[in-house]
Amino acid sequence: MSTPLSIKIDRSSPIPLYHQVVQGIEGAIRDGSLASGTRLENEIELAQRLRLSRPTIRKAMDDLVQSGLLVRKRGVGTQVVSSQIRRHLELSSLNDDLERAGKKPSTSLLSFEHIPAPEQIQELLSLPKDVSVYHFTRLRSAGGSPLALMENWVRDDIVELDEKSLRAHGLYELLREAGVNFRLAQQRIGATIADGAQAEALDTEAGSALVTMQRTAVDDTGRNVETGSHVYRADAYSFEMTLVQR
Amino acid sequence: MSTPLSIKIDRSSPIPLYHQVVQGIEGAIRDGSLASGTRLENEIELAQRLRLSRPTIRKAMDDLVQSGLLVRKRGVGTQVVSSQIRRHLELSSLNDDLERAGKKPSTSLLSFEHIPAPEQIQELLSLPKDVSVYHFTRLRSAGGSPLALMENWVRDDIVELDEKSLRAHGLYELLREAGVNFRLAQQRIGATIADGAQAEALDTEAGSALVTMQRTAVDDTGRNVETGSHVYRADAYSFEMTLVQR
DNA sequence: CAGTGGTCTAGACCACTGC
DNA sequence: CAGTGGTCTAGACCACTGC
Incomplete structure (x- = not known):
């Protein structure tokens, strides 16, 4: 009732052992040797066969359950989630989402200013009184057609921003280069109707549907680094x- | 530089020790004895003081990091996330979201049928050929005003549904009573414009903004139990x- | 009842951070 | 350099599941 898994463990690699197990299982799922619904070996057996301890195996399993690739049931076993559900999994991590927010398609800078924080922004970013913000709007396009209108505020005591660097690089790229390690983001998604200015910028019609997103991102020192308010053409985004029960 | 935490551990309780630690820290954050940004004791010290092993403490910390209450940095320490970010945390778990999908405000049943699965639904639910589905639409209202129009398909080999039970109970309530344990949900959120029928049902105007949500939920045996397509009034929902970097 | 995941211990050694 | 979290071991005992 269970499928033996062939995973190579390299003890001289700098990649942690549990993560090698994660990659091995991910790989086996991706290449089809672990099909949807397949039951895995039990944890103790797998640990013995790979010559790893059970806690190491469990750490790997925990990660895979968290990322939505496996489901576990006490007394029964662990199995691979259906491919239907797995299909868009890779979009769900903060990292990928931040990547998309900072890179890939072309982005043009529409406005830029360096100002004292408006009250609401000061609150959202929990800013000390002497910290100002960069405020700018950008237009994201993909394949030549406009996709999103993005307005952001970034505290100025962590990174130095100017129009030139924002024209050349993604926001998250710049922040990471400045040594910011993101840990958390609080996000709200809703809908609205395009007003005249939005419609013109996004090359659509006033009254068409837009997806709205507000996000505030936190780094590993607990600072709220940036907050943004974005609108996306609903026909393009x-x-x-994937939500995981905890 | 660190705050001693007073947590009571009850070794005779059926609640796992690591979860008592989670509850203790959550409680201390909620009642303010652990303020935003506060550094916690290091893991070894905390383990010794509570007379627990370090892995047990770490399991608790892992949970709190995953739920977005704490941020950790190697070589530095663990600290409490800012209250600004924590504010709406409780809405982010699958459980709460499912709760909201099945209960609380009043819900009326608009249509109900028990039919062979349309091709698209059969695919979304990865249904075997001999399994049919319940298909129904409901209107959710809160405080007397309509909030959401919900269309769902549920496989018929897991639970028996009829109009009467759906009028009396939430969908997820019924599914849980039938022994379904949800583990995962795949979800897509977008926007659209209300058409005439939607506008009438939701007591709004044609052309107003709606938030759209499609969801497919998976139980602990890996089955795709139900899929739904919902629209919400954008002015009300x-x-x-909270996204956590992994 | 046999099989499985869930919890817990008591360490060890390492990598990274900030001074 | 001292302090911190990150990884790993080799177990033990328990609770739940399905037959």
């Missing part, structure tokens, strides 16, 4: 995610 | 979530 939606948010996909 | 938005999705909030």
Whole structure:
């Protein structure tokens, strides 16, 4: 009732052992040797066969359950989630989402200013009184057609921004280069109707549907680094995610 | 530089020790004895003081990091996330979201049928050929005003549904009573414009903004139990979530 | 009842951070 | 350099599941 898994463990690699197990199982799922619904070996057997301890195996399993690739049931076993559900999994991590927010398609800078934080922004970013913000709007396009209108505020005590660097690089790229390690983001997604200015910028009609997104991102020192308010053409963008029961 | 935490551990309780630690820290954060940004004791010290092993403490910390209450940095320490970010945290778990999908405000049943699965649904639910589905639409209202129009398909080999039970109970309530344990949900959120029928049902105007949500939910045996397509009045509803870097 | 995941211990050694 | 979290071991005992 269970499928033996062939995973190579390299003890001289700098990649942690549990993560090698994660990659091995991910790989086996991706290449089809672990089909949807397949039951895995039990944890103790797998640990013995790979010459790893059970806690190491469990750490790997925990990660895979968290990322939505496996489901576990006490007393029964662990199995691979259906391919239907796995299809868009890769979009659900903060990292990928931040990547998309900072890179890939072309982005043009529409406005830029360096100002004292408006009250609401000061609150959203929990800013000390002497910290100002960069405020700018950008237009994201993909394949030549406009996709999103993005307005952001970034605290100025962590990174130095100017128009030139924002024209050349993604926001998250710049922040990471400045040593910011993101840990958390609080996000709200809704809908609205395009007003005249939005419609013109996004090359659509006033009254068409837009997806709205507000996000505030936190780094590993607990600072709220940036907050943004974005609108996307609803015919070109939606948010996909996988929720995991905890 | 660190705050001693007073947590009571009850070794005779059926609640796992690591979860007592989670509850203790959550409680201390909620009642303010652990303020935003506070550094916690290091893991070894905390383990010794509570007379627990370090892995047990770490399991608790892992949970709190995953739920977005704490941020950790190697070589530095663990600290409490800012209250600004924590504010809407409780909405982000699958459980709460499912709760909201099945209960609370009043819900009326608009249509109900028990039919062979349309091709697209059969695919979304990865249904065997001999399994049919329940298909129904409901209107959710809160405080007397309509909020959402919900269309769902549920496989008929897991639970028996009829109009009467759906009028009396939430969908997820019924599914849980039938022994279904949800583990995962795949979700897509976007926007659209209300058409005439939607506008009438939701007591709004044609052309107003709606938030759209499609979801497929998976139980602990790996089955795709139900899929749904919902629209919400954008002026009354938005999705909030906390993304955690992994 | 046999099989499985869930919890827990008591360490060890390492990598990274900030001074 | 001292302090911190990150990884790993080799077990033990328990609770739940399905037959």
